[in-house]
Amino acid sequence: MLQIKNLTKIYDGGVKALDNVSFEVPDGQFLAVIGLSGSGKSTLLRCINRLIEPTAGQILWNGEDITAASQEEMRRIRRKIGMVFQHFNLVHRSKVITNVLAGRLGYVNPAWSLLNRFPKEDMEKAIKQLQRVGIAEKAYQRADELSGGQQQRVGIARALMQDPKMVLADEPVASLDPVLAHSIMSHLEDINKNDGVSVLCSLHFLDLVHRYADRVVALNEGKLVFEGLPKDIDDKKFKEIYGRDAERVG
């Protein structure tokens, strides 16, 4: 159970990215986070693994206070939270397998990282994850030789290497074409349904939300404006979330 209580983030410039946001995510749920660009979706997801330090509020995960964790504890918490990014964020010049193995960095001893060594089990595991996302044959190519869809699958494999209990996906399909979007989303769905991992996924397209999400939270200018089931988003709600001038597409 992930509990977010009165979360607020004010950036150095005075921009209020999150304004007193509270909600809960039960274990194993597929939660979609929707809202306009700049509504605070990315900030919210990054506050959960503290890539961004929240200004105020509390995040509890299975009773543990993430916002109060020390650096050492944060390392142990982060390694249970996988993250998938809009721009994939692979290390371009490294091999695919190295990018996937990087998912184990929270577990391996830093002294061994100095020698670029991973345990043998991790190597086997990395290949297995690549098989799971269907690109095992690309393991020894450079990451930037892959297409966008393939790169995002490497990103998912990297998150899977962490043996995550929760996956944060920050607009995982926004840089991909619609056909690929379903392939990537179905991988996330597979992780959610078969491994019982909670997924928090920010999305732009409502049809993807309807198709994959168990529940939806919507942000507008940092405030939580909707929380409920995907089918409850009717035209009135839609205007509230996206503004009066918005039109539904797709």
Add this chain to the structure above:
Amino acid sequence: MKNNKKASPWNSIKVGLLSLLAMVIFAYGFQITKVDLEELRSENRQQSLVRVTRALAQPEIFEYEQVEEIVNYPIYVPCLSDGNQASAPERSASDPYLVITPACANPGEVIQVEGFNFAPLTVGPVRFVPGNDPANVVSLGRENAETDSDGHFIVSMEIPDRVSDDVQFIRATLRRNIGAPHFSKTAYDTWNKIVETVFLALLATVFGTFLAIPLSFIAARNLMKTVKSPLTSISLSVLGWPIGILLGFVAVRGVGNFSAVVGSNVWVNLAGIIVSPVLAWLGLRWALPQEEITRPSQNMRFARLGVILLAVLVSFYGLFQLASLAMSIGQTLEAVLGSFSFLGYFLFQVGDIVAIITPALGGLAAGGTLSSILGRMGQLGSEKLPVSGIKSLNLILTLIAGITIMGLLGQLIEWLYEIGEPMYTLWGPMAVGAIAGLLLAVLTKPKDALPIGMVVYSITRTFLNALRSVEALVMAIVFVIAVGIGPFAGVMALGLHTIVSLAKLYSEQVESILSGPLEAIEATGANRLQTIIYAVIPQIVPPYISYTMYRWDINVRMSTIIGFVGGGGIGFLLQQNINLLNYRAASAQMLAIAVVVASMDYISSVLREKAI
């Protein structure tokens, strides 16, 4: 500001005044830099210019074996009052000989010197030899004689102002080349020195690159901005450095002494080299498990720390043994390898270097380790202890840290300037440090994370900029004093300059990497070191290679002139020849420099293309 403003008279006046000012400044520059074309027109200047240019156009690379025909012919200056003439020297019919008309002359008169029977098509000077010794090497005046195909020449020369009752001589020295051209002595010297130059640049670049890489990380804003620590942690890690360096230095030197006691027997060394890394590896293998899911117990952690410490000491022992072995093997090899004895020399020197820097290395490693351990303890303490406890702890720690830092700085000043007044170099700074430390502890909130990363960043940047502004030539002067004249001083100077300028260029590359991968690696739970290894380093490899090549170019060029101040390389030879007005030799060296710089340019551009 609106753009449709009409040109006002005031604007025109402003432009006019500015142009006038610019002209005045420029005119003043003429005076300062002493622009004077009159000098160029003077005949003397033009003559020497022509001479030097011609010499430069004929670099002294090849030379021939030469044979000389020297003939002296006696002459009285002025003519004897009794009308006697000097008698022509005896000769056989085939020998070359001179005929002088008139046979005697007064100073300032022009005589004609004719040569017969010389070898055909030879050249050489005709000179006046003062004094009555035909073997005298001193000669005056110079006319160039050139024989025709019959071996005959004729020149006119003015008799110089040397009056004597004794007989004096006219000497013709005609030379011709025999055999094929071969490399001159200058060419050999130039070759030797240009090789020295290239290797000087190579060593300086390698040495500089290795040290610049770690520096570049702490001089990169994007990496250091996120480094924040509470005051407790900072003051503890500041204290950790001097204590750790001292402990590490003493411990490693102890190991070194022990290693020396064991002796420099080759077999003992060899055993030491094989056994100690194995032991160290096993120890580290046990103490640093590759992956750990659960947190180990406190006792376990202490046991591991002890084992790591032992393993490190054992590996330092191995290092000393390695140094000893390298030195003894090097010595043996140097004696038996003949023309490859430089390999033995290299081995010996490497051993020596290892033996010298190992204690320093140990000190630094221990300092870093202790500092980071204490820092982490401080971090933990400030997270777990109550606020009031931290406040008083901070007061004590910053007090001690302030006193230690300022005291050490004061001692450094004492050592540099020999003030000999402990009030200014010990007690005073310590008091200042104490007050600064206390103030810091009072003014900051105890749990606040202070931007220590930016402090380190600023200090590093300042240090780099300050050192970078000192030319390598100036550094070379200092190192010539420290390690003596020769290429080693040049290596040190160029190396130091390489470190500081590469560290700056590198750190700018680190600052321009993509932040996405950094964020992604951080999100996996990687710590700072792992983030650098897996997200930063892969991104900076191409620019690092490119900059290193660029620096290698610069170092080759710099090493050609570092010899001007005694730093070794070809510069020394070049300067010497210019000072001796030996322009043909200087020209050979300039040519060598041009060839080397151009080919290095080419090689590095090819390598750069390959690497990226």
